[in-house]
Amino acid sequence: MRWSQLYVPTLREDPADADAVSHRLLVRGGFVRQLMAGHYSLLPLAVRVRAKIMDIVREEMTAIGSQEFVLPTMHPAEIWQRSGRWESIGEEMFRLKDRKGADLALGVTHEEIFTVLSQELRSYRDLPQMWFQFQTKFRDEPRPKSGLLRVREFTMKDSYSFDLDEAGLDRSFQLHKAAYQRIFARLGLPVLAVQASSGTMGGSESVEFMAASAAGEDLVVRCPGCGYAANTEKAMSALPAVVDGPGLDAPxxxxxxxxxxxxxxxxxxxxxxxxxxxxxxxxxxxxxxxxxxxxxxxxxxxxxxxxxxxxxxxxxxxxxxxxxxxxxxxxxxxxxxxxxxxxxxxxxxxxxxxxxxxxxxxxxxxxxxxxxxxxxxxxxxDLREVTAGEPCPDCGAPLDVAVTIEVGHIFKLGRKYTEALGVAVAGADGERTVPIMGSYGIGVERALAAVVETHHDDKGIVWPLAVAPFEVAVVVLGTKDEQVRAAAETLYGQLRRERIDVLLDDRDERPGVKFRDVELIGIPYRITVGARGLADGLVEVTARATGETESVPLAEAADHVRKLLTAAE
Known part of the structure; x- marks a missing residue:
């Protein structure tokens, strides 16, 4: 891709309303633009990052045997009424009527809709099943904030497992938990898996994947001694015993x-x-x-x-x-x-x-x-909020409290939805058996923003290689110089033939503008092609993460970068 053809409206100043690092840098870097509160347009750079995140998630979900679906975003009220969540979810759900007056909802989540599909399962031989999708969700957040971290319209990877019994659900749950750990590792996103509440989803065991960030809205209680970790909605501590006096005979x-x-x-x-x-x-x-x-x-x-x-x-x-x-x-x-x-x-x-x-x-x-x-x-x-310094319930060590972003959540749903929606299969003994479910979610744009929260410096974003919009930027210094332009074009062609994701900065801009833009949008490697270096047959290769620059012969530059990318994978 040539920068002269790419739409990247970078800004020199921070947006006035940005209250999170990711919000500030994604707007400044020309990745997103706000349409209205909680609704963002993703521009070409963000679309490229989003696609790479989805590819990683898709690979890991497919690897555990999950199958991809795409389900509608608009749902009939009747299905939600049967599960009881039409009333319990409340104002968070966007509701509307069609021209015939029928009640409809925009999908907050898809437990009910996937469960309806599972009604076609007939026999225990059809189980287990693991299904997933990437789909837009709508939640009427009362206070959208922090750019992509708290919005009203977003992409969710949601997946669902259907098993014959609890042992099968345990297996599906552990498969997803391990897949999520691999996904976040590949995204370059350090996460902590913590005990959590299932909230309106229902069910028993619940694990959240939390990324530390000052922009987060969730508090995680963790023990540096034994590894205990829980969301404050679930966290407990071992308060020391209090010895009271006898007090009065009556109040x-x-x-x-x-x-x-x-x-x-x-x-x-x-x-x-x-x-x-x-x-x-x-x-x-x-x-x-x-x-x-x-x-x-x-x-x-x-x-x-x-x-x-x-x-x-x-x-x-x-x-x-x-x-x-x-x-x-x-x-x-x-x-x-x-x-x-x-x-x-x-x-x-x-x-x-x-x-x-x-x-x-x-x-x-x-x-x-x-x-x-x-x-x-x-x-x-146990109803109270645990605070830092209280003893760990497992080992007694002082607990820490960290501010985090929830980037993934997995639940054991049980039979809440299959029972409510009448799903049953014939068991091995011919008896009617209600399948047991799990639900597993990752917010795609939230993960994108969380990566920025984790990987940035005072110059801009520092994308991990796996999700960067481009792997390499070839920056041309002196676009009117025929020799410089020809060398850059040759190198650009070599990198493309190597199937390296490369951006050619062929704009007629000052070197300082080009360098600042490449650093702002966070491309992992920059190759600078200029007349001074070419006089000695050299180009400069700079790593965005470290700022280290080395001079490399032009003829070896493509192979050198390919080796850098391979080593970084």
Whole structure:
């Protein structure tokens, strides 16, 4: 490809609205342009990178025996209603009606649609099956941000396994897990496989593949000692035991007119946050529920959702709270509440005595509360957010917390969808058997952005060779010099015959402009052809990653670069 024919609208200045390195560099490098919030046009360079990522994913999926499909992006509501997710997914799903008034959805994901296809499986002899596709997904993100990292329209590689039993699902799951490790290694993307919540997908075992980045929105808890790793939605720690005093014989009210937060109660009334009970009020599947955590701890809502297997969870409104408890947030507690209000408490509160909580009267609190004596806890669960420095649940070493980007996620779905959509095969004994499923996803454009987050410097992107838009750029210094131009054209032709992905920078631009552009868009190797070097029969070969430059005879340049590329693979 000749740069003079290629559309690469590079920019000299960072876009004002770019809040992530990948967003800034992909816009500056002429890879993407925003159409509207959460929707991006991929320009030719990005299309080339995207295609290489997809080729790697396709090779690894095919290698484990998965077969490629392409399914529709628009779905009838009826299928989603049968699985129960038409209601549970909520506003994240784009919904519309056709001219006949039928309800439709743009695909958030494709579990239901692949499951419908699996209805044609008839016998245990048809299993196992592993199917995948690359398809556009639509999610109505409330706050699209960070360029390609959080968008409303994107390409997902999603795959699905269908097995006869749990042992088969285990095998399919492990095949995908190993394939994902190979995929991310080939992309040059260091990832950590962590325990995770299955969220709205449902199912049991769930593993996320996380890439460390300051632009990420996920927190991963990890142990440098034993390797334990989990998303904060799933992470646990081994808090040290707390020994409380005996406290009071019964809770005692005291006035706190100027304390409506944990911090104010600690500052004004000398009640440390770790000795307070924080009372949160949620509506869980239409029912008001009290959720208790220690005052210095934070609730992880996904843990609440997972614990209760809830389909709809939201914080209660001030009006709902006032009607149920007779007080405003800041003075709430679970002592003596009505039996019809279920109380869920975090394990860190189990056995605690001499605690302080709201009295359900504005401006009044209770001291001397013994949790198990004074509060009718209906269910105990791990609900809190783990923080850095807490002991690892497996080995006791201090835990780290890292900011990450989720680039892949695999789930054991179980039989949720096959049962809901009536899929069954004849077993070896002739009995009806419902297949068990797994689901496995990689966000293609998110992976592209994550690679940039991982591979860049102050000059621009430093693409790994496997996904670079071009492997080599031949930069012509002095396009009006016949000898220089002829040498560059000859070298360009040699590299193309070697099937090297090469870009010829034949633009009539200053050397500084050409060098800056090649560095900005991140091509791994640059061959500079200029009159000064050619006078000695030499060209310069520069590695983008290291900046190292060496002079090479023109006649040997193509072979030299080919060897560099082979060594880097």
């Amino acid at each position: 005692e009210r005291f006035d706190t007119p100027d304390a409506r937060t944990i911090e104010e109660l600690a500052r004004r009334y000398d009640v440390p946050a770790e000795r307070q009970i924080k009372t949160l009020v949620y509506v869980v599947d239409g029912r008001l529920t009290l959720v208790l955590v220690r005052g210095d701890h934070s609730l992880v809502e996904q843990k609440l959702v997972d614990t209760l297997a809830a389909t709809a969870v939201r914080p209660a409104t001030a009006e709902e709270i006032e009607a149920a408890l007779g007080a405003s947030p800041g003075s709430l507690g679970a002592v003596g509440v009505a039996e019809e209000l279920p109380v869920l408490a975090d394990e860190a509160l189990r056995g605690r005595t001499d605690m302080t909580t709201g009295a359900n009267t504005d401006g009044v609190h209770l001291r001397g509360v013994s949790v198990e004596r004074d509060i009718a806890v209906r269910r105990w669960a």
